Amino acid sequence: MINFSRVSLVYPTSTKTILEDLSFEISEGEMVLVIGSTGTGKSSLLRLINGLVPHHTGGILAGDISVAGISTRLVRPGELSHLVGIVGQNPAQGFVTDIVEEELAFGMEALNIAPDLMRKRVEEILDLLALSHLRDRAISTLSGGEQQRVAIGSALVMNPKVLVLDEPTSALDPIAAEEVLSILHRLVHDLSLTVVIAEHRLERVIGFADRIIHIAGDGSAEINLPEEILKRSDIAPPIVHLARALGLSQVGLSVRDVRRMTDDIRANGKDLEVFEPTQGEVAISTAKLSLSYQGKLALHDVTTNIYNGEIVALMGRNGAGKSSLLTTLVGLNNEAKGSSQICGLNSKDLKGKTRREKVGFIPQEPSDLLYGQSVKGECAQADKDNECAAGTALALLERIVPAIDPDTHPRDLSEGQRLALALAIVLSAQPQVLILDEPTRGLDYQAKTLLITLLKSFAKELNRSVLIATHDVELVAELCDRVIFLAEGEVVADGPTLEILLSSPAFAPQVAKVMSPRPWLTVSDVLRAVAQ
Amino acid sequence: MKSLHPLTWWIWSLLTIGAVIRADSSWLAGSAMAVAAILVWRFAVAAPWAKSFWFSLKIGVFILIIRTLVGVLIGVPIPGTKLVTVPIVPLPHWLAGIRIGGVITQERLLSSIHEGLIIIAVISLFGAAVSLTSPHKLLRVTPVAIYEFGVATVIATSALPNLVQSVTRIRRARALRGDEKPSWRSIALPLLEDSLSRSLELAAAMDARGFGVSRKRSRYRPITWHGLDSAIVLTSAALLAVTLAVVR
Numbered sequence: 155m156i157n158f159s160r161v162s163l164v165y166p167t168s169t170k171t172i173l174e175d176l177s178f179e180i181s182e183g184e185m186v187l188v189i190g191s192t193g194t195g196k197s198s199l200l201r202l203i204n205g206l207v208p209h210h211t212g213g214i215l216a217g218d219i220s221v222a223g224i225s226t227r228l229v230r231p232g233e234l235s236h237l238v239g240i241v242g243q244n245p246a247q248g249f250v251t252d253i254v255e256e257e258l259a260f261g262m263e264a265l266n267i268a269p270d271l272m273r274k275r276v277e278e279i280l281d282l283l284a285l286s287h288l289r290d291r292a293i294s295t296l297s298g299g300e301q302q303r304v305a306i307g308s309a310l311v312m313n314p315k316v317l318v319l320d321e322p323t324s325a326l327d328p329i330a331a332e333e334v335l336s337i338l339h340r341l342v343h344d345l346s347l348t349v350v351i352a353e354h355r356l357e358r359v360i361g362f363a364d365r366i367i368h369i370a371g372d373g374s375a376e377i378n379l380p381e382e383i384l385k386r387s388d389i390a391p392p393i394v395h396l397a398r399a400l401g402l403s404q405v406g407l408s409v410r411d412v413r414r415m416t417d418d419i420r421a422n423g424k425d426l427e428v429f430e431p432t433q434g435e436v437a438i439s440t441a442k443l444s445l446s447y448q449g450k451l452a453l454h455d456v457t458t459n460i461y462n463g464e465i466v467a468l469m470g471r472n473g474a475g476k477s478s479l480l481t482t483l484v485g486l487n488n489e490a491k492g493s494s495q496i497c498g499l500n501s502k503d504l505k506g507k508t509r510r511e512k513v514g515f516i517p518q519e520p521s522d523l524l525y526g527q528s529v530k531g532e533c534a535q536a537d538k539d540n541e542c543a544a545g546t547a548l549a550l551l552e553r554i555v556p557a558i559d560p561d562t563h564p565r566d567l568s569e570g571q572r573l574a575l576a577l578a579i580v581l582s583a584q585p586q587v588l589i590l591d592e593p594t595r596g597l598d599y600q601a602k603t604l605l606i607t608l609l610k611s612f613a614k615e616l617n618r619s620v621l622i623a624t625h626d627v628e629l630v631a632e633l634c635d636r637v638i639f640l641a642e643g644e645v646v647a648d649g650p651t652l653e654i655l656l657s658s659p660a661f662a663p664q665v666a667k668v669m670s671p672r673p674w675l676t677v678s679d680v681l682r683a684v685a686q
Numbered sequence: 687m688k689s690l691h692p693l694t695w696w697i698w699s700l701l702t703i704g705a706v707i708r709a710d711s712s713w714l715a716g717s718a719m720a721v722a723a724i725l726v727w728r729f730a731v732a733a734p735w736a737k738s739f740w741f742s743l744k745i746g747v748f749i750l751i752i753r754t755l756v757g758v759l760i761g762v763p764i765p766g767t768k769l770v771t772v773p774i775v776p777l778p779h780w781l782a783g784i785r786i787g788g789v790i791t792q793e794r795l796l797s798s799i800h801e802g803l804i805i806i807a808v809i810s811l812f813g814a815a816v817s818l819t820s821p822h823k824l825l826r827v828t829p830v831a832i833y834e835f836g837v838a839t840v841i842a843t844s845a846l847p848n849l850v851q852s853v854t855r856i857r858r859a860r861a862l863r864g865d866e867k868p869s870w871r872s873i874a875l876p877l878l879e880d881s882l883s884r885s886l887e888l889a890a891a892m893d894a895r896g897f898g899v900s901r902k903r904s905r906y907r908p909i910t911w912h913g914l915d916s917a918i919v920l921t922s923a924a925l926l927a928v929t930l931a932v933v934r
Contacts, residue, residue, distance in 0.1 A: 201890075519859075
């Protein structure tokens with residue numbers, strides 16, 4: 155179906171070869187997963203399939219790519235729209251109309267398909283993706299998972315042979331991600347659709363993939379069966395790490411497979427001793443905090459305390475009010491009712507220097523914080539703001555991620571490096587409380603490990619508190635002491651990570667599913683249990 | 687409100703702009719802006735692009751202030767009632783004919799403000815059209831024959847609302863860095879990056895979905911022109927006609 159023969163790609167303004175001499179073939183009805191660290195060219199590979207690269211981006215393409223026998227070199231991406239459907243990383247940026255039904259019809263209108271046929275296909279897709287009840291809704295009012303489904307629908311409505319998705323679950327909560335992936339799984343099996351998907355969170359998709367393309371980053375790439383690739387690759391989901399750590403003979407890719415291989419461990423592992431957390435002073439405290447936007451309740455009577463030295467995760471489905479709570483805490487929502495305090499100061503009274511010293515906030519887009527012309531300039535500005543010795547922030551950055559060229563423009567950094575820079579700037583003010591909104595979106599495993607180490611040392615060594623809003627259960631399992639669960643703006647659960655994650659199957663991390671009913675969340679938990 | 691044809695407010699505002707320029711009266715410019723403000727306040731839906739009007743007003747005021755200052759301080763003086771005298775900046779002899787500073791007369795001030803008002807009116811009427819029309823709907827009535835134009839229109843019309851959204855987001859993030867009143871320069875860089883990447887993303891999405899492949903386009907739901915559309919357009923057409931006839 156898709157044929158790459160000796161493909162090499164270089165972008166016009168760079169000397170780096172993105173892909174070099176890559177050849178593979180994907181047949182009909184296959185689901186292929188593309189993995190690689192950030193910035194290695196996963197998106198480029200996906201966009202080569204329908205010709206957006208190089209038709210839309212420029213660049214030098216050697217070799218030939220054909221989809222269903224049509225060479226992408228010879229036709230514009232639009233002329234492949236009936237063959238290849240593509241769903242971008244951020245579907246909200248790719249919507250061309252504003253009503254669900256119109257969005258679905260857009261591609262067909264462009265191809266001048268007769269209205270009655272359009273009606274029929276739109277109805278089919280609305281049913282297939284369970285979107286019927288949303289058909290008249292404005293797209294901007296939909297939740298992340300619903301928007302993702304609309305984006306997939308508007309690609310599928312063209313009856314393509316190939317569907318290409320770039321990180322389809324990165325912005326979704328575990329339940330919505332599961333929904334989207336099971337729909338894709340069904341399409342592959344029922345309609346023999348060919349699916350190519352790029353994803354960082356392997357634990358979510360690994361069970362569905364027939365083959366994996368691993369892009370190494372030096373231009374080379376390998377395509378093989380998942381078992382073969384994951385045997386050696388450093389990019390691997392937690393269950394593969396578990397299998398490696400336990401020295402199992404095979405890497406299992408599904409929870410079921412690994413469970414079968416680990417019966418004795420579940421039976422013989424010792425119980426872990428539970429550390430009673432020593433409670434420090436209150437760092438964040440809210441009482442009866444409520445907030446409404448345009449008549450809609452975003453937060454309702456949120457009362458909670460977060461203590462020094464604690465790392466707390468804020469979880470909940472898309473639109474549950476996580477971001478609202480964070481922005482209210484740092485004093486950006488002045489219309490909130492009730493009290494919210496950070497280190498004894500009212501959130502609303504935080505201004506300028508005091509704010510920097512009390513609370514550090516990393517927004518969803520860390521680049522919002524950056525405006526300097528270079529990494530060096532950015533760090534110098536932070537030093538000046540915080541009145542500390544020149545080079546403090548830069549030294550901190552060096553500790554977080556070594557070997558960033560200080561003359562680089564912040565825009566040219568990778569996702570992980572940019573987060574590191576934002577963290578260095580925020581942390582150089584030595585805030586009492588650190589708040590992060592979805593920090594692992596778009597981060598690869600390596601960057602995530604780095605983030606975990608950094609946050610742990612910040613909270614434990616300096617006895618400060620960290621609050622993270624996230625969908626990433628694996629991150630929560632590795633990092634957090636406590637989980638606060640929000641639904642419709644209310645706190646529905648609040649307790650130790652172990653208790654909360656194990657109580658809901660959708661939010662249980664992979665290792666916990668394998669080891670259930672034993673209460674072990676991470677690979678290191680299991681290793682400790684075995685070693686005792 | 688019944689949904690109007692996407693071109694209605696655009697035609698209305700273009701004709702009104704024509705009338706304002708033709709009449710060259712600050713009274714008309716002011717009332718046109720007032721009408722636009724009422725329309726936006728009353729009819730704009732809660733969508734990201736609806737804030738464009740207020741944003742364009744701010745830009746307009748900024749331009750008015752700059753223009754008035756420049757108009758008053760530099761150039762040929764208009765004789766009349768003297769308000770204040772500003773010291774004249776000495777300039778080299780080869781810049782003869784240009785003067786910075788000097789006597790500021792009431793006439794000179796008024797004429798500068800008058801010209802500025804016309805400019806604000808034009809900008810804010812354009813902003814009103816953006817606020818009142820969904821850029822997505824606008825695209826659907828753009829003829830395919832002018833494909834490049836269609837893409838450009840969508841990107842241009844969605845760029846202003848996106849800009850407004852991004853400014854809010856970035857200012858909030860910046861306040862958290864302890865920078866309560868960030869300078870324009872420091873916002874401009876992330877802003878530009880943001881809107882550029884969004885626009886490219888949108889263009890790529892349109893391209894990938896076959897926009898412009900077929901010369902003809904079918905309509906899923908026909909967009910019809912109602913009596914109300916004609917009525918709205920007629921009001922501004924009448925205004926233009928009157929100004930054309932009356933003003934010599």
